[in-house]
Amino acid sequence: MAELPDKATRLIEWYLDVVEAAQLTDKRYGVKGMNVWTPYGFQARRQLDAVMIREIEATGSVPVEFPTLIPQTEFQKEKDHIKGFDAQVYWVTRGGATPLDIPLVLRPTSETAMYPVFALWVRSHRDLPLNVYQIVNTFRYETKTTRPFIRVREIHFFEEHTCQVDEAAATARVASNLAAFAGMARAFVLPFLAIRRPEWDKFPGAFYSVALDIPIGGARTLQIGSIHHYRENFSGPYGIRYEAADGAQRLVHQTTFGLSERLLGAVVAVHGDQKGAVFPPALAPCQVVVIPIPGKPGAPDPTPAARALAAELTARGLRVEVDLSEERPGAKYYRHELRGVPLRLEIGAREAAAGTATAVDRLGQKRLLGPQGLAEAVVRALSDFEQALREAAEARFAAAFSVARSLSELKGSSRVRVLRWCGAEACGREVETAIDGSLLGTPEGPLPFPVEGEGGCIACGSTAGTRWALAAQPL
């Protein structure tokens, strides 16, 4: 097999090779940017969805599903929104040989599908909050280069839409979404930034947008989701009103929370290495692979011991495979490392006789487990692996930033930049030019690390309203 490109210097080529070699996706489908979820990729996605569902339902959100197609008339009700999406939606114009009276849009996101129905569902303050979510596919006629999981034309998408009694309740929902995402990010072992986007980069129609950005190496970040506060920007045009306790008719304040399959791309980009993908246990389609190692001719067969251990681990709720293929052990190790399996258990004749197993985790940590409490030891090894993965990811996160005090310092770094910004668009644009990237915006809450000395705007020097901001080269 060919070696993977160097991750440190050729991140994108490395990424593209890994997702295909690990068989997470098949991009040989007949429409560019619409890829096949392979059996292995689908299992990773299933775990991803399970974590998202667990965390969002814990906040009282309930699943629904709205249609994929949106009538043009509804799609165009909110002016900024339609401007933001008009160039990148797919249009259905014919049914059989018949031109449709009203063309239909393949949803790029579901505000305009849901909100006419929300106007029917919400009548009284007793109907609020309305917190619903769906996991569906969305579509974008993407004209840039497509990349599996990161920029695709059919997107596996999580979207929560909520209606709240007032602006404060909507602001509180944004905070609740941030907390739910922190739970997901913990399971995926993804240190992240929550950054309020500048005005010129917010979601079309939003009051403000908080993006969820993952540093993935060098000056690069990947936005894997966002949380938006809409105030009354959509409830006005769509007429989502309720009768308040005092009898007054009021518009609801809305929020949305979106995440996509980019999460899976981020997991690959953050944890992968020169051997391939590395899955955190919560996401791994296969958490433990058990490999019987045949001995010399005549030696006892370790397969029954391997099978028995796998059955015991499966009974404990782990996702386990026994690899009985005819490959050499070395070829098996190579393949399961490429696929990112967290833990490999090797069982030769000696281990089989002793009731032990040699465990090698995906970070290379090797130890002999058993014979006492073998299954518990496997569970512990998996948890130790997760801890080591977390420490490594957090160390890289801590080293991902550099503070720039001047435009020339901005240019000189190959990390995610931290800088002071007065909030003016002109100054933001200067920053973007200097780094040939984007001003991500201002962090929600404190910076994720301590910095001394605040100072004036990096572009104009003003101290009025100046805050910390981050700038990067989005992937």
Next chain:
Amino acid sequence: MAELPDKATRLIEWYLDVVEAAQLTDKRYGVKGMNVWTPYGFQARRQLDAVMIREIEATGSVPVEFPTLIPQTEFQKEKDHIKGFDAQVYWVTRGGATPLDIPLVLRPTSETAMYPVFALWVRSHRDLPLNVYQIVNTFRYETKTTRPFIRVREIHFFEEHTCQVDEAAATARVASNLAAFAGMARAFVLPFLAIRRPEWDKFPGAFYSVALDIPIGGARTLQIGSIHHYRENFSGPYGIRYEAADGAQRLVHQTTFGLSERLLGAVVAVHGDQKGAVFPPALAPCQVVVIPIPGKPGAPDPTPAARALAAELTARGLRVEVDLSEERPGAKYYRHELRGVPLRLEIGAREAAAGTATAVDRLGQKRLLGPQGLAEAVVRALSDFEQALREAAEARFAAAFSVARSLSELKGSSRVRVLRWCGAEACGREVETAIDGSLLGTPEGPLPFPVEGEGGCIACGSTAGTRWALAAQPL
């Protein structure tokens, strides 16, 4: 609330009222035939999917997901298939303002999306069988009257696609699918017929089709799925070949197995009554509702006892709600009956003090449970309810048929007709005219009930090749 139409005489009106009143669907979306999966309907669908996934994965099938959009060029490769679907597909012709070079079809089913990729995946006999399935939405530009879950334009669809080494292996896969469906039907408490469709009614491109039909009252049946044997009809045009053990290149034989949200429609139609929906426990979004009944002013509050029991039942894995709304108990009973909740537990001050609960199942069976082993007694009551539901459904199934020995007898019955048929299309058409319905075809295996005396074809009298057949009025 308005009474439901009489189910026995006005099945369709009754059905339409029940699915809306039970809040299983909302059809006020802006595209006719594309309905909203409400929170309650979505939960029913989630249980439906869980059963389908459990049964199909037990047969070694693995989940995948192929894109929603299919290039026109791939869509048109199999001649009969395209003829069958051409009039009822949605076409995407524009991305943004740009006309697409190759128009895209919204999948009506996924043969033409999957098979070009199967041709890449299948190389050797070691890659076979390939058994994959997906649960996705499909689209049909339906020109007939639409009805929630039964005839819609966006369909929640389960589809398995397999590649086998030869015709016999494909025939065995059809049998395996039938067994998997029997497991699903058992969970949904749906007695069913597996019927090989006549030539003129098979799936476009199939060698033969076995339909899964559910008698739903009178002469009516509802087809909720089908299993198809394709032989080499698709593998030829799509070039799905493998190298056999002897080195020869051979085309695979294929099968598919499709089920849709019609299953949910069938559950409503088969089990529902004049009070509304009736869910079998395996499908019920809420299996047990606990209702505290307030006593006279000053009496002890039964709410804590209701909550404690609900928590205990939830811990046992049941789906439980406590109804603390401000309605009168009678209004609550009415609403939960309409929604089809299998079991209601009433807890008043007396029950709370004694540690008991009054249980009323959805068929009206009432009993006092506890205080010894209260939670176990609830589980048993739910299982007794399922058994009673099964017996009632099986009794109706057994009475659903009438044997017709002549064309005039065919006309005179309002049941599903059982008749002798020689296999000729002309005779089949005579049957269809006589009953103003469809010849469903010939049962796979024996008839589901004993019949004496075989005799000749009901239309031409011939005994050559004559078999039992069924005819009905499909909903």
